[in-house]
Amino acid sequence: MGCKEEVGVLSRNVQDGSMTPEAALEAKLGLIGCSPADVRCFLSTHPPPSRLLPGVEALVKTLQARGVAVYLVSGGFRELTLPLAAHLGIPKDRVFANRMNWQADDETGEATRLVGLDASELLAHAAGKRKAIARIRQKHPYHTVAFVGNSLSDMRAVEAPGGADVFIGFGGVEHREEVALATEWYVDGFRPLARGLARYKVAMIGSGAWACAAAHMMAQNTAQHDLADEFLTDVTMWVHDEDYKGRSLVQVINEEHENLKYFPGCRLGPNVVAEGSLEAAAADADLLIFCLPHQYMLGVCQQLMGKVKPGAAAISLIKGMRVQPEGPQLISQMVRRYLNIDCCVLMGANIATDIAKEELSEAVIGYQNLDHAERFKKLFERPYFRITLLPDPVGAEMCGTLKNIVALGAGMVDGLGMGPNTKATIIRQGLSEMREFSKALYPGVHDQTFLEGCGVGDLVATCAGGRNRLVACAWTKAQLEGNAKSFGTLEAEILKGQKLQGTLTSDEVQEIIKRRAWEKRFPLFTTINRIINGHLPPKYITNYIEGGAMEIPGTTSSEEDH
Ligand code: NAD
Ligand code: 13P
Numbered sequence: 001m002g003c004k005e006e007v008g009v010l011s012r013n014v015q016d017g018s019m020t021p022e023a024a025l026e027a028k029l030g031l032i033g034c035s036p037a038d039v040r041c042f043l044s045t046h047p048p049p050s051r052l053l054p055g056v057e058a059l060v061k062t063l064q065a066r067g068v069a070v071y072l073v074s075g076g077f078r079e080l081t082l083p084l085a086a087h088l089g090i091p092k093d094r095v096f097a098n099r100m101n102w103q104a105d106d107e108t109g110e111a112t113r114l115v116g117l118d119a120s121e122l123l124a125h126a127a128g129k130r131k132a133i134a135r136i137r138q139k140h141p142y143h144t145v146a147f148v149g150n151s152l153s154d155m156r157a158v159e160a161p162g163g164a165d166v167f168i169g170f171g172g173v174e175h176r177e178e179v180a181l182a183t184e185w186y187v188d189g190f191r192p193l194a195r196g197l198a199r200y201k202v203a204m205i206g207s208g209a210w211a212c213a214a215a216h217m218m219a220q221n222t223a224q225h226d227l228a229d230e231f232l233t234d235v236t237m238w239v240h241d242e243d244y245k246g247r248s249l250v251q252v253i254n255e256e257h258e259n260l261k262y263f264p265g266c267r268l269g270p271n272v273v274a275e276g277s278l279e280a281a282a283a284d285a286d287l288l289i290f291c292l293p294h295q296y297m298l299g300v301c302q303q304l305m306g307k308v309k310p311g312a313a314a315i316s317l318i319k320g321m322r323v324q325p326e327g328p329q330l331i332s333q334m335v336r337r338y339l340n341i342d343c344c345v346l347m348g349a350n351i352a353t354d355i356a357k358e359e360l361s362e363a364v365i366g367y368q369n370l371d372h373a374e375r376f377k378k379l380f381e382r383p384y385f386r387i388t389l390l391p392d393p394v395g396a397e398m399c400g401t402l403k404n405i406v407a408l409g410a411g412m413v414d415g416l417g418m419g420p421n422t423k424a425t426i427i428r429q430g431l432s433e434m435r436e437f438s439k440a441l442y443p444g445v446h447d448q449t450f451l452e453g454c455g456v457g458d459l460v461a462t463c464a465g466g467r468n469r470l471v472a473c474a475w476t477k478a479q480l481e482g483n484a485k486s487f488g489t490l491e492a493e494i495l496k497g498q499k500l501q502g503t504l505t506s507d508e509v510q511e512i513i514k515r516r517a518w519e520k521r522f523p524l525f526t527t528i529n530r531i532i533n534g535h536l537p538p539k540y541i542t543n544y545i546e547g548g549a550m551e552i553p554g555t556t557s558s559e560e561d562h
Pocket of ligand 1: 207212240318320498501
């Protein structure tokens with residue numbers, strides 16, 4: 001409108017504190033005095049790309065791809081800002097700017113001349129940006145709000161109450177020494193900001209069969225070009241170190257890129273880096289993946305207490321639970337409690353050997369924090385590994401835990417030489433008890449969860465081809481042949497160091513059943529537990545109703561338990 005110089009003086013007056021932002025804006029409007037036609041003309045002669053600094057489009061796209069909500073909070077005018085927001089993919093309800101007030105033509109009622117600002121709009125006030133942020137925060141409980149601004153008055157956006165958490169000084173339009181001096185982080189363009197975005201450091205805590213197959217998938221993803229600005233390429237893997245043919249297992253993995261002892265044949269990728277110290281592996285990790293036999297998890301949590309990065313996110317791939325006198329504790333609960341970080345779970349029909357061969361599988365990520373679940377989905381999802389997000393983390397984890405007991409029953413059926421009808425009966429009764437037991441302990445668990453990949457999907461896969469089934473089958477056959485062997489012996493012979501979870505889980509779950517006198521309510525779980533502990537012969541698997549109802553000294557709930 002030909003008044004750039006005068007408007008510039010007013011802006012500088014605000015900068016040096018000789019004028020309030022409101023007074024300056026009012027004075028600017030008086031100078032500008034534009035019409036709607038002027039606004040239209042400006043918009044058509046200044047399309048968004050001509051008004052954007054290099055790097056801002058890429059930055060906004062990267063942030064949004066990471067799930068970061070981007071807002072445009074401007075002391076300018078909404079009419080001029082909206083086209084920029086649309087170009088950047090920022091929705092209208094995430095734009096906060098001043099609205100113009102127009103003088104209407106007496107005859108036609110049409111807007112003719114700018115006469116001021118809509119005083120109801122927050123941005124007209126000096127503390128407007130802080131108030132806009134407070135309003136955003138009231139509506140959405142974001143954990144951290146960072147504000148990028150270019151003036152000293154913008155810095156008020158971080159003031160209490162309700163302001164941003166972080167201020168980033170921006171000198172990309174005009175370098176302002178006073179802003180550069182007053183801010184801890186000052187940038188001269190958008191590109192340094194994009195480069196400064198933290199890439200997530202990933203640490204796998206565990207190095208057994210599933211841990212290796214999962215690390216193989218993650219390492220494929222972190223090495224992928226399109227995820228390179230989100231995740232650090234290297235995936236650290238904590239290895240419970242031991243000697244392997246005269247070399248340390250850590251050294252073997254780092255040299256051969258394969259865990260030759262626990263999961264030979266699965267190429268980990270050169271970007272999986274084995275680490276023998278648990279604390280060193282977890283230190284600074286933004287994303288912690290827990291995958292180890294559940295009996296070792298308490299020790300791991302105790303060792304890591306107070307040593308993980310605050311704000312890190314965890315996910316548990318572990319199937320199992322801990323039972324204490326005061327009640328059960330899920331592994332994800334243990335992580336939250338000991339490490340004070342959020343913990344999702346990843347559960348599904350995920351037999352490690354088949355995933356290592358890149359055969360199609362699916363899993364759910366059960367979550368409380370959706371941002372974290374989406375991040376983990378990106379980290380794990382592969383064309384051969386499909387992931388669904390499920391807002392029932394407890395249900396998913398209970399499914400993964402309990403199906404290992406049912407798999408023992410399926411193995412007994414195989415060991416007895418019975419066919420698919422019998423196995424289907426065990427699977428159906430097992431699923432029913434899994435649901436009943438989960439809901440008895442955690443009433444909020446969703447019914448639908450049992451029909452997902454973590455429920456019936458995992459149950460079918462484990463009862464068809466898992467390790468619990470395999471060892472229970474061998475154990476049953478050995479009994480029938482009069483050559484009885486313990487589960488521990490067969491675990492060592494058949495699994496060669498990999499660990500069976502079902503027998504431990506059966507004992508843990510039975511402790512809960514016994515304490516509550518639920519034996520008749522969970523006859524299959526009870527019968528399986530009685531069989532593996534030698535109180536009933538394996539053939540009782542087909543007569544689980546009687547097996548669960550029998551009074552067997554030492555296995556039935558006592559007065560004291562009640
Ligand atoms: P695994 O059964 O292969 O167990 C071997 C691992 O245990 C090795 O890494 C070994 O170093 C470690 N280990 C041995 N002693 C230890 C100790 N004292 N402390 C810590 N670690 C020790 O392990 P996995 O297959 O990766 O299973 C981990 C979890 O994932 C289990 O809860 C399992 O139910 C679950 N899971 C397994 C599969 C599978 O197909 N293997 C699939 C889905 C889920
Ligand atoms: P097993 O431990 O019985 O092999 O089960 C693996 C599993 O959980 C597959 O989803």
